Amino acid sequence: MEAFAQSEALVPASSVIDGKAYAAGLMSRVKTEVAEIKGRLNTVPGLAVILVGEDPASSVYVASKRRETQAAGMNSFEHRLPETTSQIVLLDLVKELNGDPRVHGILVQLPLPGHLDADAVIEAIDPAKDVDGFHVINAGRLTVGQNALVPCTPLGCLMLLKDRLGDLTGRHAVVVGRSNIVGKPMAQLLLQEDCTVTIAHRHSRDLANLTRIADIVVVAVGRPEMVRGDWIKPGATVIDVGINRVVRDGKSRLVGDVAFAEMGHAHAVTPVPGGVGPMTIGCLLSNTLEAFRRAQDREETSAMEIS
Numbered sequence: 001m002e003a004f005a006q007s008e009a010l011v012p013a014s015s016v017i018d019g020k021a022y023a024a025g026l027m028s029r030v031k032t033e034v035a036e037i038k039g040r041l042n043t044v045p046g047l048a049v050i051l052v053g054e055d056p057a058s059s060v061y062v063a064s065k066r067r068e069t070q071a072a073g074m075n076s077f078e079h080r081l082p083e084t085t086s087q088i089v090l091l092d093l094v095k096e097l098n099g100d101p102r103v104h105g106i107l108v109q110l111p112l113p114g115h116l117d118a119d120a121v122i123e124a125i126d127p128a129k130d131v132d133g134f135h136v137i138n139a140g141r142l143t144v145g146q147n148a149l150v151p152c153t154p155l156g157c158l159m160l161l162k163d164r165l166g167d168l169t170g171r172h173a174v175v176v177g178r179s180n181i182v183g184k185p186m187a188q189l190l191l192q193e194d195c196t197v198t199i200a201h202r203h204s205r206d207l208a209n210l211t212r213i214a215d216i217v218v219v220a221v222g223r224p225e226m227v228r229g230d231w232i233k234p235g236a237t238v239i240d241v242g243i244n245r246v247v248r249d250g251k252s253r254l255v256g257d258v259a260f261a262e263m264g265h266a267h268a269v270t271p272v273p274g275g276v277g278p279m280t281i282g283c284l285l286s287n288t289l290e291a292f293r294r295a296q297d298r299e300e301t302s303a304m305e306i307s
Helices: 019-041 056-071 087-098 118-124 136-144 152-165 183-192 207-212 279-306
Strands: 046-052 075-081 105-108 172-176 196-200 216-219 237-240 244-248 251-255
Touching: 019 056, 019 152, 019 279, 046 056, 046 087, 046 279, 056 075, 056 279, 075 087, 087 105, 087 118, 105 118, 105 279, 136 183, 152 183, 152 216, 152 237, 152 279, 172 183, 172 207, 183 196, 183 216, 196 207
Parallel strands: 046 075, 046 105, 172 196, 172 216, 216 237
Antiparallel strands: 244 251
C-alpha cells in the first residue's frame, strides 16, 4: 500500500472523469429537447417530488431537484408533508399523482420516517412514472433486458464509462456492492453492454485480488477509501459512487470509497466530489423526459387503435 501513497497532484488531470461537465452537457440536451417538445406539442414533462418530514439533507436535495427541473423547462410539482404523515395519506397522494396527466415522473425522497413502509410506497408508484427506477417491475425489466426506467446513479455511471471508454464489449467489470439502488442495476447494465461482470460484497473472499484483474471497477459500499491503489491494475477505469464525510486535521471533508490519491496509475477515475454525484439529477430529468416520450407513444398508439 505504501507504494501507492501518492499525492493527488500525481493523478493526471487527463485521468480524472469530470462528472460535473458531463452532467452539464446532459442537462443542456434535456433542456433543448424539452423546448422542442413545448414548441411542437404545447406541453412539457412534469416531475413530482414528495418529501416527508424535515430531514436537512433531503430538503437540500429536493430544493436542488426543483431548481434543476425548472431550469430544464419542465413542470415541477413539489409535495412537502409533515413528519407525522400516515401511510394511508402518503399512498393516497401517490395514487393521485399516478392519475395526473401533467405528471410523468414521481419521486419519493428517501429515507422516509421510520413509521412508513418505503417498499410499499415505491410499489404504489406507477412503474411508467417510476423515474427513480426502484419499482420491482422496472428492476425485473432491466434484468431481462427489456425497456426499463433505470436507477439514476448506475445510469450515470454507465454514461461516464461509455463516454470515456466507448465500446465496453468484453471488458471485465467488478462491481463492489450489491444494493438494489446501485450495485445490482449497475451489474445488469454492464451485462447488457457485453461485459464480463463480477459482483463483490462484504462476504466476498480476497476482494483485493478480484479488483486487481478488472478492467472496470465500480465501488458503492459507503466505506471511506476502502479500495486502495494496489487493488487496481494499471490502466483500469475506476468509478467511485461513495460519498463519505470524514474529519482530517480537524477539518471535515468528503471522500469516496476509493483512495483517489493512490489512483495515478489508473486509466481514468471519478473524483469525490465532482464525479458520479452531479450525474444523479441529470439522469433523473433524462428519465422524466423518457417517461414523457413513452406516455406520448402510448397515447398515439391508443388513438390509432380507436380510429
